[in-house]
Amino acid sequence: MAHGVHMFTQTLTPRLRDRVLRSSLVDLLTGPHGVDRYTELVAPTWTTGDARAKIVAVRRQTPRSVTLTLEPNRACPGLLAGFRAGQHINLTVEIDGRRRTRPYSPASAEGAPYIELTVGRHDGGLVSTYLYEHARPGMIVGLDSVGGEFVLPTQRPRRVLFVSGGSGITPVLSMLRTMRAEGSDRQIAFIHYARSAEEACYRAELEAMPGVKVLHGYTRATAGTDLDGRFGPEHLAAAMPNPDAVFVCGPPALVDAVREHCTNVSSESFVPPVFDVAAEASGGSVTFADSGVEVTDNGRPLLEQAEAAGLTPESGCRMGICHSCTRRKTSGVVKNLITGAVSSAEQEDVQICVSVPVGDVDIAL
Ligand SMILES: Cc1cc2nc3c(=O)[nH]c(=O)nc-3n(C[C@H](O)[C@H](O)[C@H](O)COP(=O)(O)OP(=O)(O)OC[C@H]3O[C@@H](n4cnc5c(N)ncnc54)[C@H](O)[C@@H]3O)c2cc1C
Numbered sequence: 001m002a003h004g005v006h007m008f009t010q011t012l013t014p015r016l017r018d019r020v021l022r023s024s025l026v027d028l029l030t031g032p033h034g035v036d037r038y039t040e041l042v043a044p045t046w047t048t049g050d051a052r053a054k055i056v057a058v059r060r061q062t063p064r065s066v067t068l069t070l071e072p073n074r075a076c077p078g079l080l081a082g083f084r085a086g087q088h089i090n091l092t093v094e095i096d097g098r099r100r101t102r103p104y105s106p107a108s109a110e111g112a113p114y115i116e117l118t119v120g121r122h123d124g125g126l127v128s129t130y131l132y133e134h135a136r137p138g139m140i141v142g143l144d145s146v147g148g149e150f151v152l153p154t155q156r157p158r159r160v161l162f163v164s165g166g167s168g169i170t171p172v173l174s175m176l177r178t179m180r181a182e183g184s185d186r187q188i189a190f191i192h193y194a195r196s197a198e199e200a201c202y203r204a205e206l207e208a209m210p211g212v213k214v215l216h217g218y219t220r221a222t223a224g225t226d227l228d229g230r231f232g233p234e235h236l237a238a239a240m241p242n243p244d245a246v247f248v249c250g251p252p253a254l255v256d257a258v259r260e261h262c263t264n265v266s267s268e269s270f271v272p273p274v275f276d277v278a279a280e281a282s283g284g285s286v287t288f289a290d291s292g293v294e295v296t297d298n299g300r301p302l303l304e305q306a307e308a309a310g311l312t313p314e315s316g317c318r319m320g321i322c323h324s325c326t327r328r329k330t331s332g333v334v335k336n337l338i339t340g341a342v343s344s345a346e347q348e349d350v351q352i353c354v355s356v357p358v359g360d361v362d363i364a365l
Helices: 002-010 014-021 024-033 035-042 076-081 126-134 166-181 203-207 233-239 252-261 302-308
Strands: 052-059 065-072 088-095 098-104 115-120 140-147 159-165 187-194 212-218 245-249 265-268 285-288 293-296 326-336 348-351 355-363
Touching: 065 126, 065 140, 076 140, 088 126, 098 126, 098 140, 115 126, 115 166, 159 166, 159 252, 166 187, 166 245, 187 203, 187 233, 203 212, 212 233, 245 252, 252 265, 285 302, 293 302, 302 355, 348 355
Parallel strands: 159 187, 159 245, 187 212, 245 265, 285 355
Antiparallel strands: 052 065, 052 140, 065 115, 088 098, 088 140, 285 293, 326 348, 326 355
16 A cells, blocks of 8 residues: 555656655555655655654644654664753755755753654744644654753752743753752742743643743733843842752843853754854955856855855755755865865865855855
8 A cells, every 4th residue: 555655656746756655645545654654655755764753742832933843764763862951953854855954952851752743933934834834643743963061960059040032941841840850959930931821832731840930031922921121140049049050041142141140051053153254354265166167256254155146055044053055175274264274185075054155165955
């Protein structure tokens, strides 16, 4: 029967095939055999050995987010074994025939059998809008590259303050859920900022957590808010004065405010940094060899220079994390804006979202 599905889908246009593959009929036909076997048959490019997951539940907790429960396939345990609360994982979906990769931070605890992702919908955002509109049980997604330094220390701090804004709740919730699953006796406070009560993800779960002081700050509504305005000394005093450690994830302004008023802060932001580098333009020539395009270096990252020239290379996080923009540099010197490393090796792979030319550069793009 599944072979029949394969033969059938091969005769369809990519868009129609995608619709059929996402249909309940295909779920039913492929049901008892697990994810791996049939994704090999119906989507041969998702080769055996790749870590993949099946979406088994879709929840819309708020009007602008979608929460996905993922069941990992048999290639995932290796990938997930090292997952630590707060880290991120690359998720790949195929949209109109192109694979698109973005990093997402699981909200699930370390060691949980399922992965939970909450994706906030971005206006004009490709993958978040796609998942928000199309994610459904049975859909297969790709997973790879667990990583990140935003993690709890092995020796859990005695008094912990978690702070999050919007979809930045995911890694700190993972930390909180992990500590609770451990039966932690630590003192924990949690401040979450959202536009309004209805936009606050996980509100009911947080408010029902015994032993955790939870405060919500609504930035565009007064109803139900525990905190007025933006993070500052008053919010800190209300939640937990002088915490031993603070973990914050949210927009850069929230991270900056927490850093200003607290010590021992670990932070993450999902927003790419603004690189102020135009003044360092080398004026060299940048050749995107595969496309036959040559431009004069304007000091911006190679990804931006390619896009400004009308090219559409694959990209993801735009901050050197997900590696989906990696391209081969065939000659020349580049500087990595995150690490400051300057590399001149010929034939090396570079992340074009965070690499700027230092003189003439040839990129296979
Ligand atoms: C470590 C990490 C963890 C993350 N975890 C989560 C999470 O748990 N939940 C979550 O919701 N998100 C998370 N993100 C963000 C996520 O990876 C995506 O960035 C987000 O979902 C938007 O992706 P998108 O494809 O919808 O938007 P994209 O299409 O990538 O666009 C993103 C934004 O950039 C703009 N943009 C697009 N192309 C360009 C361009 N050429 N030039 C300038 N601007 C452009 C768009 O208008 C949009 O506002 C995380 C990010 C990182 C780095």
